[in-house]
Amino acid sequence: MSKPYCRLCGAELESTFVDLGMSPPCESYLRAEQCDQGETFYPLHVRICSECLLVQLPAYIAPEDIFNDYAYFSSYSDSWVRHAERFVDGAVGRLALGDDAFVVEVASNDGYLLQHCVARGIRCLGVEPAANIAETANAKGIPTEVLFLGEDTGTKLADVHGKADLVVANNVFAHVPDIVDFSKGLRALVADAGYVSIEIPHLLRLIEGREYDTIYHEHYSYLSLLTTQRVLAAAGLSVVDVEELPTHGGSLRTWSTPTSIAPEPSPAVAAVLSDESAAGLHTLEGHQGFASAVARVRNDFVEFLIQCARDGKKVAAYGAPGKGNTLLNHCGIRSDLISFAVDRSPHKHGLFLPGTHIPIHPVERLALERPDVIVIMPWNLRDEIATQLEYVRSWGAELVVALPALEVF
Template sequence: MSAPKCRLCSTELNHTFVDLGMSPPCESYLAADQIDQGETFYPLHVRVCEECLLVQLPAYIPAEDIFSDYAYFSSYSDSWVRHASDFVDLAVDRLGLDDDSFIVEVASNDGYLLQHSVAKGIRSLGIEPAANIAEVANAKGIPTEVMFLGEETGTKVADIHGKADLVAANNVFAHVPDIVDFAKGLRALVADDGYVSIEIPHLLRLIDGNEYDTIYHEHYSYLSLLTTQRVLARAGLTVVDVQELASHGGSLRTWSTPTENAGAPSGSVAKVLADEAAAGLHTLDGHAGFAEQVGKVRDDLMEFLIECRRAGKKVAAYGAPGKGNTLLNHCGIRADLLSFAVDRNPHKHGRFLPGTHIPISPVERLAEERPEVIVIMPWNLRAEITAQLEYTREWGAQLAVALPRLEVF
């Protein structure tokens, strides 16, 4: 059997970064009448390209099967909406945007970001492949086109709406199997003197923080600044600045412009590249060792949950994010160790987590059943969720996170 090919340079992928075994699609939440039916599990075998160093998961599942009807609504996270608002304020100041400007966001979800630019009187357009989510955005007055971005669709949008002063692509760059065509779509959308802003979870932080639950089938690529530069260069875009962010356990926000008009990159670009090189990410050998870190996370969590069961403690999960399903399925956790999950998203209520079949309920179930331990699944929102769970002190509940290492508090 031949090895899969790199999506950036077409080199055979013969080197493993980490192999998490088999798992169902992380957003394939089950209805009650589906839990006695078969589920399809796919490999989570992540490779690293020996030539261009892009860390990647082969496209075991087509993007159309994942994103055409989607369960994730960005607006259910208060901190993420604030993050989007802050980004819009920053972009307006940085680029001098006003009511003569035009902003396009790719993977615009339910309008969580563009609502802030619309409120400022800036012409805005969302591009969102999930029709069910785009419908919500349009109902809120956020003009949204339903499509997957590529060079062809980006050109069509630009022909109809004009080219954008700012194209935002936050936490989507890793979600596209044909990342080069997607980058070319970004170039097609942006004006020659405009900017493309991309936010990506940073591979360096994923490794440092043992953040292996961010590995799932809809994340096709795991990007460093170096590999991001290489992808964008194929589309005629040059990274001129980068910001390091705390979001998603450590992210990068890159600012790119069409190469023909790009000036010298900022010192921040050189600094992040130097950090990556020092960590070994600019060599193939520097990507080794992550699998051992992952094994320790799994062992620690399983030992803790087994101890809770032996002590007769009920354990629940707060949040049912897709990435939590990577963790639960890799560890083999089922409802005998984790009784139920709660989530603010009503679209998930009454459904079951894929693979594990743990039921998802409204948040109010916590107060009804008073579990002794609550595991916060979206650990990147730990501060926000801890504040929301302040009331669980009434019955002495312990809170826990599994990543970047097991903590009980």
């Protein structure tokens, strides 16, 4: 069997980071009639390149198949909309963005971020591959182009709309199989004196927090600052500053400029690189041990749910995020252990989770069913969700997260 090749340097991928077995695409929610039909499962076998150290999942599924009709709408997370507003406020101050500025966001989703640019009178453009989501953004008055970014499409967009003072790519860098061509698209979009801001889940925090549910088929790369630098350098961009963020269990926000005008990197860049090196992430050997940590998470969660079943407790899930489907399928959970899920997004109501076939209902279902245990699937939003669920204490329900470790609270 031939091995895949690194999407950055082209070396053969011979080393495993973690193998989660087979799973369906995490956003492939099912209609009722589809539950009696066959489902396609794909490997979740993550490799690491021994040459450039990029941790990556081979492109088992083409992005066109994943993002053609996407189910994730960013605006249904209040905290994420606030995070986007804070980013825009900060970027305006940092870059002195005025009425004549131009901001482009790649993977702009439903306009959750660019709406804050519109409110400030800043000209903006969204670039979103999912047509159904782009339609929502356009309806809000946020101009959005439907396409995948690459060097060619980035050049064409710049020819039509001009080059941007700021190009934003939040939580999309890991979602593209040809990450070098995507980076070249970013370079094509940004002005020679402009900035590119990228937010990525930080591999260092993923490993520390055992956050393996962030591994799924639409996440093709798992990035450290070191590998992010290497990818961007291949496109003529240099990281000049970095911020550490709490989002998604621990993320990085990098600020890059065209290499030709890039100043010396800030001390923050050296500090993050030093932390990564101390954790072993600048060597192949330093990435070992994650698989055994993942096995402990799975075992603890399954044992807890089995004990709930033995005790006659009804268990529900709050939230139906894509990453939750990685956890549930890896653990082999079905509706005998988690009766149903609820979600704020009406686009998921009446559907079933892929692989596990757990039904998804509106949040109001919790008050009707009164489950004894509620598992918060988007554990990174646990504080926000726990506040929303304060009313379940009236019937004595327990709240649970499985990651980064099993906790009942």
